[in-house]
Amino acid sequence: MSPTVAISSQANGNVSAATAQAAASSAANGPQPVTLAKAINTAMVDAMNADKSVVVFGEDVGMLGGVFRITDGLTKTFGDQRCFDTPLAESGIVGMAVGMAMNGMRPVIEMQFDAFAYPAFEQIASHVAKMHNRTKGAVKMPMVIRIPYAGGIGGVEHHCDSSEAYYAHTAGLKVYAPATVADGYRLLREAIDSDDPVIFLEPKKLYWSKDLVDLEALKSEHAAQVASGISSEGRAxxxxxxxxxxxxxxxxxxxxxxxxxxxxxxxxxxxxxxxxxxxxxxxxxxxxxxxxxxxxxxxxxxxxxxxxxxxxxxxxxxxxxxxxxxxxxxxxxxxxxxxxxxxxxxxxxxxxxxxxxxxxxxxxxx
Missing domain, CATH: 3.40.50.920 (Rossmann fold)
Incomplete structure (x- = not known):
């Protein structure tokens, strides 16, 4: 996996056409005020509906819906076999996700806070990032590690780290950092679709920021890009x-x-x-x-x-x-x-x- 992406003008045109078509098909609904939290939640709902191999788990993500309520309603909708709570053991959470990904599932796991992920870093650096290369491409690692990160919420120590450099330095990982409501949806859908492991960094102080967004249009846009085989992955x-x-x-x-x-x-x-x-x-x-x-x-x-x-x-x-x-x-x-x-x-x-x-x-x- 290269750390650099080059987007051709032809690819830009195809993505733009797919986006325009998707937007036109859902123009009747129109954009509505949506929070980043809602966009990320909706991305997981749509991904779980589209693919039964997608499962969500982590600490308090089930009935509570997560510390920031990002997984709210997933257990009620999909049952506790597809969205469930785990023990307070980040290394175990990631280790279990590795085994599931190796066996054809697409786990989406949540670390409660940025610094809480450090106990799992050995698993991430030694196994998540290296498994595909270690097996000469025979074993893929389609998993997403969602990490609420950075400051601005008045949090105490261990709750406001910006740890992106650790992951960016670890070859074999993709690292996404959305800043807008629409990108919260777009990038998470692309991350879940990816056969490579993705560290998905969610700016916690922006969870409740709102933009005018048409989530149905974004869903259609994603479907059109999947059908065309062209995505906006890696594009600034x-x-x-x-x-x-x-x-x-x-x-x-x-x-x-x-x-x-x-x-x-x-x-x-x-x-x-x-x-x-x-x-x-x-x-x-x-x-x-x-x-x-x-x-x-x-x-x-x-x-x-x-x-x-x-x-x-x-x-x-x-x-x-x-x-x-x-x-x-x-x-x-x-x-x-x-x-x-x-x-x-x-x-x-x-x-x-x-x-x-x-x-x-x-x-x-x-």
């Missing part, structure tokens, strides 16, 4: 167009980047925002095109800056866009300290002011 998106600087973000940092771009517009500066969407595979094409257009870039992430996904993005952009850059690339990240107490997290998390300060530091003078 231009969340806001601009000409002066590119802000590159993913997950919970995308709304912050958009807020910074809106504030900059009031001062006469045009900032483009790229939503990475998929950390692995990574869409160099979209990112490079934006930076080559603007000549400047700022990478934004809640995780620590040292040895991070943000660092990797900076390296890739510098390698691919060096002769287009008018200034060094800046990073706006969490500080290199353990996650702070709830009353201090607003100092730690990247905010609009820190982003705008980084933009101002991009050598604008001739």
């Amino acid at each position: 998106s231009v969340a806001r167009s601009g000409t002066d600087t590119t802000l590159i973000a993913y997950g919970p940092s995308v709304p912050t980047a958009l807020a910074a771009a809106a504030a900059a517009a009031e001062e006469g500066r045009s900032l483009e925002v790229i939503d990475i969407r998929s950390i692995v595979p990574f869409d160099d094409e979209t990112v490079n095109a934006s930076v080559r257009k603007t000549g400047r870039a700022v990478v934004i992430a809640e995780a620590h800056g040292f040895a991070s996904v943000a660092s990797e993005i900076v390296a890739r952009v510098q390698e691919n866009c060096f002769h287009y850059l008018a200034a060094p690339i800046r990073r706006v990240t969490g500080f290199d300290v353990p996650y702070p107490a709830p009353k201090l997290e607003h100092y730690y998390l990247p905010g609009v002011d820190r982003i705008l300060d980084a933009v101002d530091d991009l050598q604008w003078e001739d």
